[in-house]
Each structure stands twice: as structure tokens, then as C-alpha cells.
Amino acid sequence: xxxxxxxxxxxxxxxxxxxxxxxxxxxxxxxxxxxxxxxxxxxxxxxxxxxxxxxxxxxxxxxxxxxxxxxxxxxxxxxxxxxxxxxxxxxxxxxxxxxxxxxxxxxxxxxxxxxxxxxxxxxxxxxxxxxxx
Numbered sequence: 214x215x216x217x218x219x220x221x222x223x224x225x226x227x228x229x230x231x232x233x234x235x236x237x238x239x240x241x242x243x244x245x246x247x248x249x250x251x252x253x254x255x256x257x258x259x260x261x262x263x264x265x266x267x268x269x270x271x272x273x274x275x276x277x278x279x280x281x282x283x284x285x286x287x288x289x290x291x292x293x294x295x296x297x298x299x300x301x302x303x304x305x306x307x308x309x310x311x312x313x314x315x316x317x318x319x320x321x322x323x324x325x326x327x328x329x330x331x332x333x334x335x336x337x338x339x340x341x342x343x344x345x346x
Contacts, residue, residue: 218265222290225272225282226331229255232269235329236260239307240292240337241300242267250274262292287332293341297323300337 226232233255236242242260250256254271267290273279294300297315304327305311312334313326324338 216264221266221268222288223268223278224288224290224333225270225274225279225285226255227272228331229258229269229271231330233258233260235307235309236267239304239309240327240335241303265292287328287334289334289336291336291338291340293339294337295339297325297338301325304337 224232233244233247237244237260240262242262245259245261245266247258248256250271254274255269256274257268257270259266259268270279272282301311301315304325310328311325312328313324315323315325317323318338318340320340322338322340324336324340326334326336328334
């Protein structure tokens, strides 16, 4: 069996198609799959970055998860990147709201923080939790 992630952040958006575009164009994610309902809403999608993946869909769909997430606030997701400054420049180029520019942290990471169009906070940096120091 190949090494697959054990944790998959799952986020619901009012406009999942716009979120997918932002993740791909501004943050460099790769679209793995997108499943749409008859009316064009995103039932389920998967986007990868490195060896991690995020799942997302359109808010307000049916099912237990959609009902449990109704009215849920924004989430925060941390993504490990090789070059924080280059990644930040790409996000800026695509008009993403930057909350914190690339900053050296006292624990050895270089991070930046951005907010997507629906209020979710995305942090990108060189710190890899659990990796050998």
C-alpha cells in the first residue's frame, strides 16, 4: 500500500466552484476529482497538494455531514510548502487576501497566512508537524 494521508480537511463553500479555482490557480492545488449534482452544485471534490488532500463541496446539500456543517464558521488549514515566498507571490498575483506576509517563526518555520473568499484561513509554511528536525 502506498503512503496516503490519514487526515483530510473537509470544507463546504457557498460557491465551491470558485473555491476550487482559487485553490488551483492561487495556491497550486491539483484537481483530483469533482462530482456535480444535476443542478451544477459540487457534491464532492478532492484537491491534492504534495502528499496531502482536501475535500470540499457546496454548502447546503443533503446528508448528515451537510446538516452537521450548516451554519459552521470558517476553518483553518495548514499546508507544508517548499518555498514560502514563491507560494506567497503566487497567491498575491491571484488577488488572495493576505493576513500575514512570509514571516520567520521562532520554531524554525517560514509561514504566511491568507483568507479565501468565504473566510477560511489558509496557512502555508515550511514547518512539517511530526517530521524529523
